[in-house]
Amino acid sequence: MNHLKAYLDEQVAARNHKDELCAERPDPLMVARTTMDQHHALTCALFSYGSAKAIVAFLTSLNEDLTDCEESVLRSQLEGKYYRFQSSEDIIQWFCTLRDLKASGGAEKAFKDGYSSDGVIGGVSTLITSLYDLNPYRSKGYEFLIGKPIVSITKASAMKRWMMYLRWMVRKCELDMGLWSGVSQSDLIMPLDTHTFNVSRALGLLSRSQCDMRAAIELTEALKLFDPLDPLKYDFALYRIGQEKILPR
Template identity: 70%
Template sequence: MLLDAEVASRNCEGELCEARPDPLMIARRFPDEHHALTCALFAYGSAKAIVSFLTSLELASGDSDEETLRYRLEGKYYRFQTTEDIVQWFITLQRLRESGGAEQAFREGYAKDGVIAGVSGLIETLYALNPYRSQGYEFLIGKPVSAVSKASAMKRWMMYLRWMVRRDALDMGLWSGIKASELIMPLDTHTFNVSRALGLLQRRQCDLKAAMELTETLRTFDPEDPLKYDFALYRIGQEKMTLAL
């Protein structure tokens, strides 16, 4: 299958470069689940703008006291997030680390009811750790899933899980004991449009149900690792390639 060939050709460190920027290239500089979470949640907008912003943040900001955070992040903003939103995010992240970390918070929900429950539990933990609220801050973190039929695709969260669970030349595989076969496709506009054009997806709305439908289709190609196709599908759309299965 031509898609498998595309996956193989993309699965190399050279795929993450300045010419083809991706937030994963910043996440991989410091393999840490909390640094990666920052990279994933700010991964909306153009890839070039995302990488530029993440590069400017300084990893050290995540281990600083509030006074130092405010000094280092003064004047920083990104699209919907103000400087205060960004400061508060790093405060929340510090508290998450101190409370046991992202993987532990995810596993509590995951053990009960799978990936979606795990993500929802982690989101709920983040909100419980910090009472700060604003439109930009809540957009950054997102909402727990109350009903699949009403949920967004949760692309940034599903991408984060891909980074944490899978291990290859691209994904870091920092977590263990979570099955790659249970992951859900990180569905954005590029992947949605390419998947429909290739006949992999029938649903017309880019939401969580579509992400789950696409994942089921890809499981027919590889039941153990359906998300190995994610990066290739994304790049095909991003680069406006023509590909027939």
């Protein structure tokens, strides 16, 4: 395990610079960092499914000030725009919801309302519930974008996009923005996607065969053996190792 820790620490050091986010290696974080705003970043995180190139192309096509626009302006600017499962109406309604979230105190406040009593799982669930409470609009695409509150860890998906958003908001480094305070890095849960899941199993960090919340927690606990205070510092490196197919022999 010492050899593996040394390898991962080396990868973390090599990746922890802004040049890692570039057109040749696109990542939604490069778009989120253009404003360093928690609500713009939430849009970037929740639309982060599909190919990285397609995600970045879609996010860069959006005006950065949409969060503060009235619905009539949103309709004029977003008419005909869609992204995979989200229709034009889904996207318009998302920005209506985000505007109201900002007016009600913001994402950080909503998250901390749940985090203070029930940790990260409670924080994410409270924030998701707040989003639904702010807007009665529903559709398959809209609900896919936001996800569902976590009722049971044993039945929950990995919630990769939400856990990635928390990494961006809580950690502060050359990549992550660290816009929030009062949330411990050691409480964060790994954002588990297919790349990270497969790499972690290949490296012996993860035994669970299903990519879900239980697997994300198992991986987080394994990485705490390397750094108990900041296990998610390994997330971006593991993702890139899988994406670039550079597993050590």
